[in-house]
Every structure is written in C-alpha cells, then in structure tokens.
Amino acid sequence: EAGVAQSPRYKIIEKRQSVAFWCNPISGHATLYWYQQILGQGPKLLIQFQNNGVVDDSQLPKDRFSAERLKGVDSTLKIQPAKLEDSAVYLCASSLRRVGTEAFFGQGTRLTVV
C-alpha cells in the first residue's frame, strides 16, 4: 500500500515570498491533516479536512496560510507571505475516517525561510 506522498521534500525561500506544499493521501482516506513541526517540538495541527470540507482550522494563521483539498483527494498548503518563524517541517497525514483509526504521516516538507 502506497503511503502519504508529499512534495517537495525541501524548500528554501526568502521572507515575504510565497510557497506551496502538495500532499497526496493514501487512497480511500477521507480525513487529511496538515501539521507544522518546529525543531524540537511536537507536531501542531494546522488544519483538518474531512473529504473536501474543513473540520478544524482553529490553529491555522489565516492571514498568511491557506489550504485546500480539491475533490476530496490531494491537498495543497500555501504560505503567503512567509515569515522567518514559518521555518519548520510541514507534515501531511491521512486516516480512513475522522475517528477511530490511526493516522499515517508523510515524510514532510522541510521549509527554511531566510
């Protein structure tokens, strides 16, 4: 079974530039998550989708971050404009259902903002 695919693996941008990350979840998984993991900390949930609808985006900095999940499959997370403090690993995860099942994580995209 193919895992959660993310791209790119690494990205370096200057502050105030924009960047986008892509995630392809495991086939058939209805729930998709985006997490931000700053070095030395645990992952922090940014947004959770159920199919193509947003379930929770309470911790998403909506002035600069946006995310969408087209047709309930692939998802993109965008940052515009980026700040130095956005430097982190951005993890995508998916699960079969919203509750009661484990989440599978991708390898993440390491973003460095200089």
Next chain:
Amino acid sequence: LAKTTQPISMDSYEGQEVNITCSHNNIATNDYITWYQQFPSQGPRFIIQGYKTKVTNEVASLFIPADRKSSTLSLPRVSLSDTAVYYCLVGPTGTASKLTFGTGTRLQVTL
C-alpha cells in the same frame, strides 16, 4: 483534550526493556491512549493504542491502570534503531480526530 506529561528524555542500552510513562490525570471516559514514534526526518508512526488494562502488539505493550490516569509504553529489548521520539496522545474514540502532540520523550539507545 486531556493534557499529557511525559519525560523529556530517556537513555537505555541495547537489549534492555524500556518503559516510558505518560501522565494524563484529566482523561475523559471516552478517551483512548495512543502512542506514536518519530524518527529524525520522518513523520510520526502509530505504535499502539489502548483504552484499559494491557494491549500488546508485535512492537510494544501498553499498560493502563484501572484509574487510567497514566499509561506506560513498554519496548522489549530495544535496539539502536529504536532511538526516536515517542509521543503519548489522549483523545476521544481512537484519536484520529484532532491528534494533539506534546513534546514527546526522546529515547536514546546506545551499545
């Protein structure tokens, strides 16, 4: 969501059994306890999940006392490859919903 407390770090020698305890005093009746493992440069990976008593799989065991205010992840005979960060999560009905990670326990295994 119940807050969890676990040691920041632990050290072990290869071949030993490692027990990592997590405190969750405010666990709710419908909360499950789930543990994830994270290697450097990888996303977290599900290890084990339980509600009460003891759960065992091919990787680990999870011990949960009757009051459920704590839990212990037990890794038998660790190897160097078990060096990772281990996260304890507590949440309702299996916790695929709104997984909330703390800072985790960094386990270092040496020869």
